[in-house]
Amino acid sequence: MYALSPELVRDSNAILRILIDEQRRRGWREDVTVLAPESLHSGLEAHWTYPNLFLSQTCGYPLLTKLADQVTLLATPHYDAPGCSGPNYSSALVVNAAQGPSTLAECAGRVAAVNTSDSNSGMNMFRHSVAPLAKEGTFFRKVIVTGSHVASLKAVADLTADVAAIDAVTLELAREHFPELVAQVRVIGFTAPTPSLPLICSRQLPEATIAGLREDLLTLPERHAPLLARLKIAAFSWLPLDRYSPILAAEQQAQLLGYAQLR
Numbered sequence: 001m002y003a004l005s006p007e008l009v010r011d012s013n014a015i016l017r018i019l020i021d022e023q024r025r026r027g028w029r030e031d032v033t034v035l036a037p038e039s040l041h042s043g044l045e046a047h048w049t050y051p052n053l054f055l056s057q058t059c060g061y062p063l064l065t066k067l068a069d070q071v072t073l074l075a076t077p078h079y080d081a082p083g084c085s086g087p088n089y090s091s092a093l094v095v096n097a098a099q100g101p102s103t104l105a106e107c108a109g110r111v112a113a114v115n116t117s118d119s120n121s122g123m124n125m126f127r128h129s130v131a132p133l134a135k136e137g138t139f140f141r142k143v144i145v146t147g148s149h150v151a152s153l154k155a156v157a158d159l160t161a162d163v164a165a166i167d168a169v170t171l172e173l174a175r176e177h178f179p180e181l182v183a184q185v186r187v188i189g190f191t192a193p194t195p196s197l198p199l200i201c202s203r204q205l206p207e208a209t210i211a212g213l214r215e216d217l218l219t220l221p222e223r224h225a226p227l228l229a230r231l232k233i234a235a236f237s238w239l240p241l242d243r244y245s246p247i248l249a250a251e252q253q254a255q256l257l258g259y260a261q262l263r
Contacts, residue, residue: 083168126165
């Protein structure tokens with residue numbers, strides 16, 4: 001989910017190879033086609049629900065609204081970035097560094113950018129922050145969907161949009177890999193925290209494989225700390241699915257305030 005640059009893709013793939021090798025040492029002999037790279041061509045939901053999915057990372061909002069009965073929650077990363085604490089993360093509310101407003105309230109009647117309509121960090125928690133400020137279910141003049149957090153950053157930087165909610169981990173990684181872009185935006189606040197993006201696998205994997213994979217993830221920081229540090233991962237923990245309930249609670253709170261849709 002944080003494949004912002006070739007270097008980050010390389011490091012993520014290195015972790016995947018380590019976990020595959022450790023499972024093979026445990027006796028796992030499944031062919032690597034279990035990773036189903038072709039499923040990505042059909043979209044993320046098809047990828048996440050692939051019957052033999054070995055390992056992936058999803059967003060908490062689709063986890064609860066679409067995937068809960070189809071995947072197993074393996075582990076939750078603890079990210080080392082501003083706006084993150086333990087297994088929780090939040091979104092940075094960003095505006096243009098030179099011309100942007102100073103508060104979220106001042107964004108009324110302006111243009112907002114979201115990465116996707118089912119993103120917890122880019123839409124759901126953004127909606128939760130805006131809901132108390134909205135009047136008659138409306139706050140922004142327009143909402144544009146950019147397709148990614150980096151694209152939302154670019155939209156704010158070039159004034160196509162006035163404000164966006166950017167996953168705190170994405171923002172910190174972008175600060176290292178796209179410093180000129182991040183220099184063009186300014187943080188005016190953070191959303192409420194929720195558990196960070198979980199690592200998942202198919203429910204159809206053997207129980208021994210799932211247990212071994214979870215154990216290897218939880219102990220990975222002890223053995224590969226420098227590699228994980230480049231991805232801003234300090235640790236992993238296992239959270240039961242109900243620990244992700246604040247995500248849907250935020251949606252419900254916005255709905256109770258008459259703000260069911262970010263607009």
